[in-house]
Protein backbone atom coordinates (compact mmCIF):
# COMPACT_ATOMS: atom_id res chain seq x y z
CA UNK A 445 0.00 0.00 0.00
CA UNK A 446 3.05 2.18 -0.11
CA UNK A 447 2.50 5.59 -1.55
CA UNK A 448 -1.30 5.39 -1.86
CA UNK A 449 -2.58 8.72 -3.29
CA UNK A 450 1.03 9.71 -3.88
CA UNK A 451 1.01 12.09 -0.90
CA UNK A 452 4.29 12.72 0.89
CA UNK A 453 3.47 12.16 4.54
CA UNK A 454 1.31 9.15 5.36
CA UNK A 455 -0.59 9.40 8.65
CA UNK A 456 0.41 5.84 9.43
CA UNK A 457 3.56 4.16 8.19
CA UNK A 458 5.15 0.84 9.11
CA UNK A 459 8.54 0.05 7.61
CA UNK A 460 10.27 -3.34 7.75
CA UNK A 461 8.71 -4.17 11.09
CA UNK A 462 9.68 -7.38 12.90
CA UNK A 463 8.00 -8.60 16.06
CA UNK A 464 8.17 -11.57 18.42
CA UNK A 465 6.45 -12.14 21.75
CA UNK A 466 8.98 -12.60 24.58
CA UNK A 467 10.47 -16.08 24.50
CA UNK A 468 8.64 -16.92 21.25
CA UNK A 469 9.99 -17.35 17.72
CA UNK A 470 9.65 -14.37 15.31
CA UNK A 471 5.98 -13.81 14.47
CA UNK A 472 5.92 -10.75 12.20
CA UNK A 473 8.75 -10.24 9.70
CA UNK A 474 9.39 -7.34 7.35
CA UNK A 475 5.87 -5.86 7.64
CA UNK A 476 5.23 -2.74 5.56
CA UNK A 477 2.10 -0.60 5.43
CA UNK A 478 1.40 3.00 4.51
CA UNK A 479 -1.92 4.85 4.80
CA UNK A 480 -2.74 8.42 3.88
CA UNK A 481 -5.06 10.76 5.77
CA UNK A 482 -8.70 9.92 5.27
CA UNK A 483 -8.09 6.17 4.71
CA UNK A 484 -10.35 3.52 6.22
CA UNK A 485 -8.42 0.26 6.17
CA UNK A 486 -10.08 -3.05 6.92
CA UNK A 487 -7.65 -5.46 8.63
CA UNK A 488 -8.66 -9.05 7.94
CA UNK A 489 -7.31 -12.53 8.61
CA UNK A 490 -8.10 -15.82 10.32
CA UNK A 491 -8.14 -16.26 14.08
CA UNK A 492 -4.57 -15.96 15.31
CA UNK A 493 -3.34 -14.28 12.10
CA UNK A 494 -1.95 -11.36 14.12
CA UNK A 495 -4.53 -8.56 13.79
CA UNK A 496 -4.65 -7.68 17.50
CA UNK A 497 -0.87 -7.95 17.73
CA UNK A 498 -0.50 -5.54 14.81
CA UNK A 499 -3.01 -3.05 16.16
CA UNK A 500 -1.30 -3.06 19.55
CA UNK A 501 2.07 -2.43 17.89
CA UNK A 502 0.55 0.40 15.83
CA UNK A 503 -0.96 1.79 19.04
CA UNK A 504 2.53 2.04 20.54
CA UNK A 505 1.88 -0.62 23.18
CA UNK A 506 4.93 -2.69 22.15
CA UNK A 507 8.35 -1.32 21.32
CA UNK A 508 9.56 -2.63 17.98
CA UNK A 509 12.91 -1.73 16.46
CA UNK A 510 13.89 1.92 16.33
CA UNK A 511 11.97 5.18 16.08
CA UNK A 512 11.46 4.87 12.33
CA UNK A 513 9.68 1.52 12.23
CA UNK A 514 6.13 2.46 13.32
CA UNK A 515 5.32 6.11 12.54
CA UNK A 516 1.98 7.74 13.32
CA UNK A 517 1.51 11.32 12.11
CA UNK A 518 5.24 11.33 11.41
CA UNK A 519 6.13 10.43 15.02
CA UNK A 520 7.20 7.18 16.70
CA UNK A 521 4.09 5.39 17.99
CA UNK A 522 5.95 3.90 20.96
CA UNK A 523 8.37 6.67 21.92
CA UNK A 524 6.11 9.71 21.50
CA UNK A 525 3.72 9.21 24.40
CA UNK A 526 2.03 12.55 23.64
CA UNK A 527 0.39 10.83 20.67
CA UNK A 528 -1.85 8.73 22.91
CA UNK A 529 -2.12 11.22 25.78
CA UNK A 530 -3.53 13.86 23.41
CA UNK A 531 -5.98 11.40 21.88
CA UNK A 532 -4.48 11.94 18.40
CA UNK A 533 -3.74 8.20 18.35
CA UNK A 534 -6.63 6.18 19.79
CA UNK A 535 -7.02 2.43 20.28
CA UNK A 536 -10.33 0.78 21.01
CA UNK A 537 -9.79 -2.86 21.83
CA UNK A 538 -11.71 -5.98 22.77
CA UNK A 539 -12.23 -5.94 26.50
CA UNK A 540 -12.71 -3.01 28.78
CA UNK A 541 -9.98 -3.42 31.34
CA UNK A 542 -7.24 -1.67 33.22
CA UNK A 543 -3.72 -2.83 33.93
CA UNK A 544 -3.12 -3.69 37.59
CA UNK A 545 0.52 -4.37 38.42
CA UNK A 546 1.48 -8.01 38.13
CA UNK A 547 -2.17 -9.09 37.75
CA UNK A 548 -2.12 -7.74 34.17
CA UNK A 549 -5.36 -6.68 32.50
CA UNK A 550 -8.28 -6.75 34.93
CA UNK A 551 -11.89 -6.20 33.76
CA UNK A 552 -13.45 -2.99 35.03
CA UNK A 553 -15.83 -3.54 37.92
CA UNK A 554 -17.75 -1.27 40.25
CA UNK A 555 -21.00 0.63 40.51
CA UNK A 556 -20.52 3.70 38.28
CA UNK A 557 -23.09 5.45 36.16
CA UNK A 558 -22.61 5.97 32.42
CA UNK A 559 -22.73 9.70 33.14
CA UNK A 560 -19.90 9.43 35.68
CA UNK A 561 -17.75 7.55 33.18
CA UNK A 562 -18.44 9.76 30.16
CA UNK A 563 -18.32 13.13 31.91
CA UNK A 564 -15.15 12.00 33.70
CA UNK A 565 -13.21 12.32 30.44
CA UNK A 566 -11.50 15.68 30.76
CA UNK A 567 -11.30 18.25 28.00
CA UNK A 568 -14.08 16.76 25.85
CA UNK A 569 -15.99 19.09 23.57
CA UNK A 570 -19.60 19.24 24.95
CA UNK A 571 -21.11 19.18 21.45
CA UNK A 572 -19.07 16.13 20.38
CA UNK A 573 -20.03 14.43 23.66
CA UNK A 574 -23.73 15.17 23.11
CA UNK A 575 -23.49 13.87 19.54
CA UNK A 576 -21.82 10.61 20.62
CA UNK A 577 -24.28 10.00 23.48
CA UNK A 578 -27.12 10.44 21.01
CA UNK A 579 -25.47 8.38 18.27
CA UNK A 580 -24.82 5.49 20.64
CA UNK A 581 -28.24 5.87 22.28
CA UNK A 582 -26.73 5.91 25.78
CA UNK A 583 -28.89 6.37 28.86
CA UNK A 584 -26.70 8.32 31.27
CA UNK A 585 -28.44 6.61 34.22
CA UNK A 586 -27.13 3.15 33.24
CA UNK A 587 -25.19 1.54 36.09
CA UNK A 588 -22.11 -0.03 34.54
CA UNK A 589 -22.24 -3.25 36.61
CA UNK A 590 -25.87 -3.89 35.68
CA UNK A 591 -25.96 -3.18 31.93
CA UNK A 592 -25.73 -5.65 29.05
CA UNK A 593 -22.48 -6.30 27.16
CA UNK A 594 -23.68 -4.17 24.26
CA UNK A 595 -24.68 -1.27 26.51
CA UNK A 596 -21.35 -1.40 28.33
CA UNK A 597 -19.60 -1.45 24.96
CA UNK A 598 -21.49 1.67 23.85
CA UNK A 599 -20.19 3.58 26.86
CA UNK A 600 -16.66 2.30 26.21
CA UNK A 601 -16.84 3.40 22.56
CA UNK A 602 -18.28 6.79 23.51
CA UNK A 603 -15.44 7.44 25.95
CA UNK A 604 -12.85 6.29 23.41
CA UNK A 605 -14.15 8.67 20.76
CA UNK A 606 -14.61 11.81 22.87
CA UNK A 607 -11.26 13.21 21.83
CA UNK A 608 -11.15 13.95 18.09
CA UNK A 609 -8.62 11.31 17.04
CA UNK A 610 -6.36 11.60 14.01
CA UNK A 611 -5.59 7.88 13.80
CA UNK A 612 -8.05 5.36 15.24
CA UNK A 613 -7.31 1.65 15.68
CA UNK A 614 -10.39 -0.50 16.17
CA UNK A 615 -10.11 -4.10 17.31
CA UNK A 616 -13.44 -5.85 16.70
CA UNK A 617 -15.42 -3.41 18.80
CA UNK A 618 -18.76 -3.70 17.05
CA UNK A 619 -19.46 -7.38 17.86
CA UNK A 620 -21.78 -6.59 20.76
CA UNK A 621 -23.65 -3.79 19.00
CA UNK A 622 -27.05 -4.21 17.41
CA UNK A 623 -27.37 -3.60 13.68
CA UNK A 624 -28.58 0.00 13.97
CA UNK A 625 -25.86 1.02 16.42
CA UNK A 626 -23.20 -0.64 14.24
CA UNK A 627 -24.35 1.03 11.01
CA UNK A 628 -24.67 4.46 12.66
CA UNK A 629 -21.19 4.12 14.13
CA UNK A 630 -19.68 3.10 10.78
CA UNK A 631 -21.31 6.14 9.20
CA UNK A 632 -19.89 8.35 11.95
CA UNK A 633 -16.41 6.96 11.25
CA UNK A 634 -16.82 7.61 7.54
CA UNK A 635 -17.70 11.26 8.23
CA UNK A 636 -14.73 11.65 10.58
CA UNK A 637 -12.42 10.48 7.79
CA UNK A 638 -14.09 12.55 5.07
CA UNK A 639 -14.46 15.78 7.06
CA UNK A 640 -11.43 15.79 9.35
CA UNK A 641 -9.04 13.56 7.38
CA UNK A 642 -8.87 10.99 10.18
CA UNK A 643 -7.36 7.57 9.43
CA UNK A 644 -8.90 4.31 10.68
CA UNK A 645 -7.65 0.73 10.80
CA UNK A 646 -10.48 -1.63 11.68
CA UNK A 647 -9.92 -5.33 12.46
CA UNK A 648 -13.07 -7.39 12.20
CA UNK A 649 -14.60 -10.71 11.16
CA UNK A 650 -17.97 -9.10 10.41
CA UNK A 651 -17.90 -7.84 6.83
CA UNK A 652 -21.54 -6.77 6.43
CA UNK A 653 -21.69 -3.44 4.60
CA UNK A 654 -17.94 -2.92 4.70
CA UNK A 655 -17.35 -3.22 0.94
CA UNK A 656 -18.69 0.32 0.54
CA UNK A 657 -17.19 1.57 3.81
CA UNK A 658 -13.52 0.64 3.45
CA UNK A 659 -11.08 2.51 1.22
CA UNK A 660 -8.35 -0.14 1.68
CA UNK A 661 -7.98 -3.74 2.76
CA UNK A 662 -5.08 -5.47 4.48
CA UNK A 663 -5.14 -9.27 4.74
CA UNK A 664 -2.75 -10.97 7.14
CA UNK A 665 -1.87 -14.64 7.31
CA UNK A 666 0.21 -15.97 10.17
CA UNK A 667 1.85 -12.60 10.83
CA UNK A 668 2.53 -11.93 7.13
CA UNK A 669 0.79 -9.21 5.13
CA UNK A 670 -0.54 -11.12 2.12
CA UNK A 671 -2.58 -8.34 0.54
CA UNK A 672 -2.65 -4.58 0.96
CA UNK A 673 -4.78 -2.87 -1.65
CA UNK A 674 -7.06 0.01 -2.38
CA UNK A 675 -10.58 -1.41 -2.40
CA UNK A 676 -10.94 -0.51 -6.07
CA UNK A 677 -7.94 -2.76 -6.85
CA UNK A 678 -9.52 -5.90 -5.38
CA UNK A 679 -10.33 -7.63 -8.67
CA UNK A 680 -12.57 -10.28 -7.09
CA UNK A 681 -14.83 -7.60 -5.61
CA UNK A 682 -15.77 -6.33 -9.06
CA UNK A 683 -17.73 -9.51 -9.78
CA UNK A 684 -18.59 -10.66 -6.26
CA UNK A 685 -21.88 -10.11 -4.42
CA UNK A 686 -20.15 -8.82 -1.31
CA UNK A 687 -16.91 -8.81 0.66
CA UNK A 688 -17.59 -12.02 2.55
CA UNK A 689 -17.84 -14.01 -0.68
CA UNK A 690 -14.41 -12.63 -1.64
CA UNK A 691 -12.68 -13.26 1.68
CA UNK A 692 -14.19 -16.68 2.45
CA UNK A 693 -12.17 -18.46 -0.32
CA UNK A 694 -8.95 -16.78 0.94
CA UNK A 695 -9.62 -18.07 4.44
CA UNK A 696 -10.56 -21.57 3.22
CA UNK A 697 -7.45 -21.81 1.01
CA UNK A 698 -5.30 -20.77 3.93
CA UNK A 699 -6.89 -23.38 6.19
CA UNK A 700 -6.50 -26.14 3.58
CA UNK A 701 -2.83 -25.28 3.13
CA UNK A 702 -2.30 -25.30 6.88
CA UNK A 703 -3.96 -28.72 7.18
CA UNK A 704 -1.87 -30.11 4.29
CA UNK A 705 1.34 -28.81 5.85
CA UNK A 706 0.36 -30.39 9.19
CA UNK A 707 -0.40 -33.74 7.45
CA UNK A 708 2.98 -33.71 5.65
CA UNK A 709 4.72 -32.98 8.95
CA UNK A 710 2.86 -35.79 10.71
CA UNK A 711 3.70 -38.29 7.91
CA UNK A 712 7.42 -37.45 7.87
CA UNK A 713 9.68 -40.04 9.54
CA UNK A 714 10.77 -38.99 13.01
CA UNK A 715 14.26 -37.50 13.22
CA UNK A 716 16.93 -40.14 13.88
CA UNK A 717 17.47 -40.80 17.56
CA UNK A 718 20.92 -40.05 18.84
CA UNK A 719 22.56 -43.35 19.71
CA UNK A 720 24.10 -43.37 23.12
CA UNK A 721 27.41 -45.11 23.31
CA UNK A 722 28.14 -47.53 26.08
CA UNK A 723 30.52 -45.01 27.58
CA UNK A 724 27.93 -42.21 27.60
CA UNK A 725 27.21 -40.90 31.11
CA UNK A 726 23.45 -40.93 30.19
CA UNK A 727 23.44 -44.52 28.90
CA UNK A 728 22.34 -47.51 30.97
CA UNK A 729 24.43 -50.56 31.62
CA UNK A 730 24.10 -53.82 33.45
CA UNK A 731 26.72 -52.52 35.79
CA UNK A 732 24.49 -49.66 36.96
CA UNK A 733 21.60 -52.06 37.47
CA UNK A 734 23.23 -53.35 40.63
CA UNK A 735 22.85 -49.99 42.27
CA UNK A 736 19.10 -49.46 41.54
Ligand SMILES: Nc1ncnc2c1ncn2[C@@H]1O[C@H](COP(=O)(O)OP(=O)(O)OP(=O)(O)O)[C@@H](O)[C@H]1O
Pocket residue numbers: 465466468471489490491492493494495496497498
Ligand atom coordinates in the same frame (compact mmCIF):
# COMPACT_ATOMS: atom_id res chain seq x y z
N1 LIG B 1 0.84 -12.24 24.92
C1 LIG B 1 1.14 -13.17 24.01
N2 LIG B 1 2.23 -13.96 24.16
C2 LIG B 1 2.55 -14.89 23.24
N3 LIG B 1 1.85 -15.12 22.12
C3 LIG B 1 0.75 -14.36 21.91
C4 LIG B 1 0.34 -13.35 22.84
N4 LIG B 1 -0.78 -12.75 22.36
C5 LIG B 1 -1.05 -13.37 21.18
N5 LIG B 1 -0.14 -14.34 20.93
C6 LIG B 1 -0.09 -15.20 19.73
O1 LIG B 1 0.07 -14.38 18.60
C7 LIG B 1 -0.69 -14.89 17.52
C8 LIG B 1 -1.58 -13.78 16.97
O2 LIG B 1 -2.55 -13.43 17.94
P1 LIG B 1 -3.54 -12.21 17.69
O3 LIG B 1 -4.37 -12.06 18.91
O4 LIG B 1 -2.76 -11.05 17.22
O5 LIG B 1 -4.42 -12.77 16.47
P2 LIG B 1 -5.76 -12.19 15.84
O6 LIG B 1 -5.56 -12.17 14.36
O7 LIG B 1 -6.13 -10.91 16.49
O8 LIG B 1 -6.80 -13.31 16.21
P3 LIG B 1 -8.40 -13.24 16.44
O9 LIG B 1 -9.03 -13.06 15.10
O10 LIG B 1 -8.70 -14.58 17.02
O11 LIG B 1 -8.68 -12.12 17.40
C9 LIG B 1 -1.46 -16.08 18.04
O12 LIG B 1 -0.79 -17.26 17.64
C10 LIG B 1 -1.41 -15.92 19.53
O13 LIG B 1 -1.40 -17.16 20.18
